[in-house]
Amino acid sequence: MLGFLLIAYIFNFLDRQILGILAGPIIADLKLTDAQFGAIGGIAFAILYSFLGIPLAMLADRTSRSRVIAGSLAVWSAFTALCGSATSFIQLFIFRLGVGVGEAGGVAPAYALIADYFPPQRRARALAIFSLGIPLGLALGTLIGAYLAAWVNWRAAFIVMGAAGVLLAPIMLWVVRDVPRPKTPSAAAPRLSETFPLxxxxxxxxxxxxxxxxSSLAGYGLALWTPSVLERSFGFSLIERGQFLASIFLIGGTAGVFLGGVLADKLGAGDKRWYAWLPAVAWLVTAPLFALGLLSENATAAWLLLLIPNALNILWLGPVTTAVQHLVPQQLRSTASASFLLINNFIGLGVGPTLIGWLSDNYKVRFGDEALRYASVSVIGFYVLAALLMFLASRRITQTWVEDEAAPA
Structure with a gap:
């Protein structure tokens, strides 16, 4: 079950990151400004992705989490393939809206399903394994997208990746099964009116x-635009950009996500505040290293400096998603996760990529070809703010923790 959910999550981020690595040819072909491309990668995806997450999570809580996940995979993959047919800014914007519609139903129900399968003492590790889909998807999307675009064109990359996801959906539906949930009125029909006020x-x-x-504002923005920074400031070819970033995502990202889950399970068992302390410390280290890496003039130094923050900036996934699961009773977890994801994704996905693109266009008068580099550095301060907020959250976690009602079947 966990393995197939991981594969679906890999496709989730593969279909997101493929846009970033293909920024150069897409901007050139469709004659886009950085602000327009930032809107396609940010607000176009985030609008429906964020707000449809809650109704789809409620549907998953009421019916079948596994069916909602498989159906969502089919929808977002189909729209990913359609992105390959876009001939204008408006068309690509609309197709990215569709990708967001599909992906809205893929994450919150998966969080809840994993929480159903795994006991509390192993839950953060299980969620961290699932979250490996982020660095693995980023790495594969970057590498596969670069090679397909170099061998054929950027349109072929979207079509191939989308078609693969559509073929995977029925296999997901066959393999992944729901865990029987408690037969209570709230489990049968959880409502937003009871979950969100709670x-x-x-x-x-x-x-x-x-x-x-x-954190996501900076992270999603940098994920979309760093390939273009490598092109404009370092002079990397498409294949070089793919290899550079894929190696960082694969090595740093997978290590950071898994380490966060393992440490949260071990340290959080003794003190629940570690679920907040871990990401807070990680973000404080992330900020200066990201800035140094992006401002470096040497490609080797940049790779070494960017490797560590690409591990630490997503270390929060296992600890924080586990903590969110324990804010509400078991039968309300999908909806609680979706409420959390709505805020995280609307701000992170919607604002981050769009803000960097807007800043880049406005910085061009002062910085010229280096405008995008300095626009990217400008958002790194949000990691420091994230750390301060998480330290404040650590003081509240223990008093709001909800233990499982019973061990999973």
Whole structure:
């Protein structure tokens, strides 16, 4: 079950990151400004992705989490393939809206399904394994997208990746099964009217959501635009950009995500505040290293400096997603996760890529060809803000923690 959910999550981020590595040829072919491309990678994806997450999570809580996940995979993959047919800014914007519609139903139900399968003492590690889909998807999307675009064109990259996801969807539906849930009225029909007021009264929720949003604003923005920084400031070819970033995502990202889950399970068993302390410390180290890496004039030094923050900036996934699961009773977890993801993704995905693109266009008068590099550095301060918010959340986690009602079947 966990393995197939991981594969689906890899496709989730593969279909996101492929846009970033193909920025150069897409901008040139469709004659886009950086602000327009930032809107396609940011707000176009985030609008429906964020707000449809809650109704789809409620549907998953009421019906079948596994069916919602498989159906979502088919939808976002189909729209990814359609991106390869876009001939204008408007068309690509609309198709990215469709990708967001599909991906809205893929994450929150998966979080809840994993929480159903794994006991609390192993839950952060299980969620961290699932979250490996982020660095693996980023790495594969970067590498495969670069090679397909170099061998054929950028349109072929979208079509191939989208078609593969559509073929995977029915296999997901066959393999992944729901765990029987408690037969209570709230389990049968959880409502947003009962879930959101419950979590809204908990300051830990708002602080964790705000912290994760600040981190994601910087993280999603840098993920989309770093390939273009490598092209414009370092002179990398498409294949060189793919190899450079794929190696960083694969080595740093996978190590950081898994380490976060293991440490959270071990340290959090003794003190729940570690679920917040771990990401806070990681973000404080991330900020200066990202800045040094992006401002470096040497490609080798840049690779070494960017490797560590690409591990630490997503270390939060296992600890924080586990903590969110424990803000509400078991039967309300999909909806609670979707409420958290709405805030995180609307701010992180919607604002981050769009802000960097807008800053790049406005910095060109002062910085010329280096405008995008300095626009990217400008958002790194959000990691420091994220750390401060998470330290504040650590003071609230223990008093709001909800233990499992019973061990999973």
């Amino acid at each position: 979590i809204a009264r908990k300051p830990a929720f708002w602080l964790m959501a705000a912290a994760a949003s600040c």
